[in-house]
Amino acid sequence: MTQRLLLEVATPESLLLSQEVDEVVAPGSEGDFGVLPGHTHFLSTLRIGELSYRVGDQTNYMSVLWGFAEVTPTKVTILAEIAEKAEDIDVGRAQAAVEQAEKRLQVGGLASDLKEAQISLEKARLRQKIAERAARARAR
Numbered sequence: 001m002t003q004r005l006l007l008e009v010a011t012p013e014s015l016l017l018s019q020e021v022d023e024v025v026a027p028g029s030e031g032d033f034g035v036l037p038g039h040t041h042f043l044s045t046l047r048i049g050e051l052s053y054r055v056g057d058q059t060n061y062m063s064v065l066w067g068f069a070e071v072t073p074t075k076v077t078i079l080a081e082i083a084e085k086a087e088d089i090d091v092g093r094a095q096a097a098v099e100q101a102e103k104r105l106q107v108g109g110l111a112s113d114l115k116e117a118q119i120s121l122e123k124a125r126l127r128q129k130i131a132e133r134a135a136r137a138r139a140r
Contacts, residue, residue: 086134
């Protein structure tokens with residue numbers, strides 16, 4: 001029997017995922033990191049980015065917006081401020097959010113407003129990318 005990792009992804013609202021997986025790739029604040037069964041213990045902060053996990057030949061995706069990761073040889077725990085499974089993201093809504101954030105950046109304004117608009121655009125583009133990937137996978 002192949003050794004696997006338990007992946008748990010939680011937000012303040014719920015436990016989104018608890019599944020045995022073969023591999024995890026997470027968006028660490030210092031760069032993406034991959035985890036296989038037997039990995040050494042470590043903690044990392046997370047940035048806005050894509051979390052992927054593989055079960056057999058199938059790779060699944062989630063958006064993760066900040067948080068922490070705890071890795072042990074048998075488990076990866078992701079505590080995210082916000083996280084969404086690819087299949088839960090509406091492609092049309094994600095595209096509309098990208099367009100709205102781009103318009104906010106074009107308008108300009110205070111540095112704090114521009115920083116907020118840039119973060120909104122980054123989040124919206126991530127959600128759009130993950131939603132489109134899931135839609136393509138469903139179409140196959």
